[in-house]
Amino acid sequence: MNKIKVMSVFGTRPEAIKMAPLVKKLENDERFESIVCVTAQHREMLDSVLEMFKIKPQYDLNIMAHGQTIIDISNKVLKGVDEVIKECKPNIVLVHGDTSTTLNGALAAFYNKIPVGHVEAGLRSYDIYSPFPEEANRKLTGAIATLHFAPTKTNEENLLSEGINKEKIYVTGNTVIDALLSVVDNNHVFEEMALNNIDFENKKIILLTTHRRENWGVPMKNIFSAIIELVNQNEDVEVVFPMHKNPSIRELAYTYFNEYKQRIHLIEPLEYVEFANLMAKVYLIMTDSGGIQEEAPALGKPVMVLRTETERPEAVESGTVKLAGIEKDRIVDVANKLINYKEAYKTMTQAANPYGDGMACSRIIEVIAEKVHILRGGI
Ligand code: UD1
Ligand code: UDP
Numbered sequence: 001m002n003k004i005k006v007m008s009v010f011g012t013r014p015e016a017i018k019m020a021p022l023v024k025k026l027e028n029d030e031r032f033e034s035i036v037c038v039t040a041q042h043r044e045m046l047d048s049v050l051e052m053f054k055i056k057p058q059y060d061l062n063i064m065a066h067g068q069t070i071i072d073i074s075n076k077v078l079k080g081v082d083e084v085i086k087e088c089k090p091n092i093v094l095v096h097g098d099t100s101t102t103l104n105g106a107l108a109a110f111y112n113k114i115p116v117g118h119v120e121a122g123l124r125s126y127d128i129y130s131p132f133p134e135e136a137n138r139k140l141t142g143a144i145a146t147l148h149f150a151p152t153k154t155n156e157e158n159l160l161s162e163g164i165n166k167e168k169i170y171v172t173g174n175t176v177i178d179a180l181l182s183v184v185d186n187n188h189v190f191e192e193m194a195l196n197n198i199d200f201e202n203k204k205i206i207l208l209t210t211h212r213r214e215n216w217g218v219p220m221k222n223i224f225s226a227i228i229e230l231v232n233q234n235e236d237v238e239v240v241f242p243m244h245k246n247p248s249i250r251e252l253a254y255t256y257f258n259e260y261k262q263r264i265h266l267i268e269p270l271e272y273v274e275f276a277n278l279m280a281k282v283y284l285i286m287t288d289s290g291g292i293q294e295e296a297p298a299l300g301k302p303v304m305v306l307r308t309e310t311e312r313p314e315a316v317e318s319g320t321v322k323l324a325g326i327e328k329d330r331i332v333d334v335a336n337k338l339i340n341y342k343e344a345y346k347t348m349t350q351a352a353n354p355y356g357d358g359m360a361c362s363r364i365i366e367v368i369a370e371k372v373h374i375l376r377g378g379i
Contacts, residue, residue: 007036012362037057152314
């Protein structure tokens with residue numbers, strides 16, 4: 001019996017982190033031939049994950065350019081993935097989540113009549129412009145996918161309400177938990193020297209990340225002003241900000257935080273193992289990231305989401321995540337409560353993990369193996 005040819009397409013840091021444990025499982029299972037095609041929509045931030053998980057892609061489209069637009073990325077991914085599919089003729093193409101790589105990778109497969117498996121399917125904010133362009137990307141990918149791997153029941157319900165056939169939806173948990181559990185270690189010693197000099201015991205360390213397109217401009221300025229106010233108001237607070245590689249975010253950060261080097265630590269993006277263990281050590285996380293909203297609850301870390309909505313309501317409902325918005329005063333108020341009122345803080349630290357048990361990848365590959373007759377027979 002021929003092996004099932006599974007081609008995984010990804011290109012940004014979060015897709016790589018969440019697809020890596022799946023790729024490793026496929027590589028180690030003799031029922032499958034695993035082919036990895038990275039678009040390299042991100043370069044250094046992707047390579048760091050590939051290196052950590054020891055993944056050597058068979059195809060690397062190497063598309064990243066500074067100042068790239070969504071249209072640039074889309075054109076290059078569509079054309080590049082099309083060529084790879086024509087060369088290696090997979091039985092199924094797996095894409096992840098909601099980036100421009102996701103949608104255009106799926107579209108290339110669809111135009112070649114290759115079934116698409118959508119990992120992390122069914123997340124919805126119900127605002128087509130927020131997050132932008134991710135909400136549209138995941139809806140459009142869902143519309144052309146053959147198999148939908150939904151992390152939670154809520155995600156499944158979203159898909160059902162859009163008329164997706166229940167038999168094509170599988171609730172698997174989120175593969176990010178599989179990844180997280182493989183790297184968090186209480187005895188981790190940081191390689192990043194700046195982190196070894198931080199006093200996690202006696203200071204309240206806030207971990208900040210921000211990158212979302214809809215936060216560029218005024219919202220990001222509000223967030224940075226709020227951080228400065230918090231540092232000024234609370235002597236025991238320090239901030240660690242591993243900056244996304246996007247130059248416009250970095251320039252703004254340097255402008256705002258230049259005078260606060262002792263208390264606001266601007267560092268390079270961290271390797272995943274370093275970042276996961278940093279999350280486990282800090283007092284509070286402030287972020288607009290999607291993935292971090294899923295990981296932090298599993299570590300029992302309070303998260304303030306610097307957005308006006310979230311497509312990940314499960315952790316808000318279970319209490320470890322709070323929507324803090326993008327207005328300076330509200331961000332300062334919410335953070336000050338968590339910094340200064342033990343009870344408010346404590347109620348957010350109960351480890352609750354609505355996103356899975358670390359077995360999502362195993363479930364996904366069993367579905368692919370089970371559905372092989374459909375995949376082999378085409379659509
Ligand atoms: C992309 C995704 C977003 C995802 C985010 C995760 C789209 C449209 N956006 O946004 O959904 O949440 O990744 O981080 O798909 N850069 C580097 N090196 C890197 C990575 C980025 O220099 O390793 C710089 C480049 O100048 C690049 C810029 O960052 O042009 C922006 O990258 P891009 O992929 O266009 O958008 P993100 O904001 O990263
Ligand atoms: N992350 C990392 N290093 C960092 C910052 C984040 O490895 O310096 C990880 C984080 O643990 C999560 C993922 O990157 O798994 C989130 O990526 P990002 O915030 O860029 O994208 P999003 O999840 O918002 O799409």
